[in-house]
Structure formats: structure tokens, C-alpha cells
Amino acid sequence: MPKTNRRKFLRNTLGLSAAAVAGSALGVNPLNALVSCSGSPGSSNPSGGTGEILQLTQADLPYAFDALEPHIDARTMEIHYSRHHKAYVDNANGILESESISYESPEALLANISQYADGLRNNAGGAWNHSFFWKSLRPGSEGNAPSGALADAINGTFGSFDEFKAQFKAAGLGQFGSGWAWLVKDGDTLSIGGTPNQDNPLMDLSELKGKPLLGIDVWEHAYYLKYQNQRGNYIDSFWNIVNWDFVAEQFA
Secondary structure (H helix, E strand, C coil): CHHHHHHHHHHHHCCCCCCHHHHHCCCCHHHHHEEEEEEEEEEEEECEEEEEEECCCCCCCCCCCCCCCCCHHHHHHHHHHHHHHHHHHHHHHHHHHHCCCCCCHHHHHHHHHHCCCCHHHHHHHHHHHHHHHCCCCCCCCCCCCCCCCHHHHHHHCCCCCHHHHHHHHHHHHHHHCEEEEEEEECCCEEEEEEEEEECCCCCCCCCCCCCCEEEECCHHCCCHHHHCHHHHHHHHHCCCCCCHHHHHHCCC
16 A cells, blocks of 8 residues: 555544444453554564554543542543543554554554564553553442452462552552553462553563553652652552452453
């Protein structure tokens, strides 16, 4: 396909319908809720073969901006979602279009992210991470805790739920500057760690490897309006809004 036609084609296929977004948002793959697979095979995929041209789109939040108060204030949620998350999606789309990048799946893109420039690494990572983060949260979760097989795995790995929370908090506090703390599953093993900037454990260049089960955004824009420099207080409050049903879906 000529380059000019390809770009026109991409511009016409950036969005998902509301129904498609709503349906995909229920799946266990967070980035699939942000990605529309469209068009014909594009340029070579670094992982081998050819892939479809994919474009990212920002799904609606599953709750209102003020729904997570007092733990995350409405103004922070509005800025975080409407400006920061949107910018990652828009910037990633611009790079995908300008570079005519194709790939077979979001996971394939992230798994080979070291083969692209840092701009795509940061923005595709930011799009994926934020989509995951919104689904990891829900209103009215005070007092909730994991149950069933997930609780057994956490207790078996970390000794207790309280010890798990302490180690997770330590990972968040120990992340120098901007980044994320994660609970991941690698095979049958659970582990906790951090990633800088918008990296995540799905990326080939990440030292922390595994399937993300739970993540917390410890960039200052996620908490500074309410908590200022008290990142620990933000992490403590985070436990009141964790969507453990979503975490259990990832674990299963």
C-alpha cells in the first residue's frame, strides 16, 4: 500500500465504537480494551512475519472522576485520565502512524519494545499501564481483601496479606523518581517489583518479568495534589480502592 494511502487508512481507523469499547473493557487483557485491529498486513514485525496495523484508543473510565474519593480526589483523576493518559495514547498513535509500525498483538509490541525508539516505549507503555490501573481500582472496596486461590497464593508466597502489603509498599517507596510497583505472576511464582517511567513487566527490557496482576502508579501526577510528597500515605490509601475481582481474573 502506498505510504500516503496507508496514512489515510490509519486516520480513518483510529477509533472504536462505544459498543466495542464497552465490550472489550470487560476482557482480561487491558490493552485490548484500548486497541483496534484494523486494515491489512503492514511492515515486518520484529518478532517475525507480518502483523496488522493497530491503533490505540482511550476507553471510558468505569466510574466517575469523584468515585474514588477520599482516597483519590476527583481533580487528580480528571487530570490523570483526561490529560496524562490521553497524551500517551495520542503520542503512541502518532508514532505508529509515522513509522508504519505493525505488530501481531499488543503483547508482541511490548515484548519487542527494545527494538523501537524510546518514544514508543514510553507512550505505548503509558497507554497500557493506565488502562490496567483504572481497571485495578473500584469504589467502595474498603475492607476488601483477596480470597480463594489468589489469597492462598499471596499467603503462601509472602506469609500473610499484611506482609504482602508491606513488601508492595516498599517497592512503591523504593522506586526512585517516576514509575510503578507491581505484583506479577511468572509461571506459578508470585513476585513484587518496580519498573521505571512507563515500563512494565511485559517488556523485553524489563528486569521484572511476569504477568501483571496488580500495579500502582507512583508518578507524582497520580497523587501529588492530595498527598504532596507523602507517597507512603497514597499507597496506604490505595488498598481501600483495589478491585480484587480484577486481580483474581488476572491470576486465573
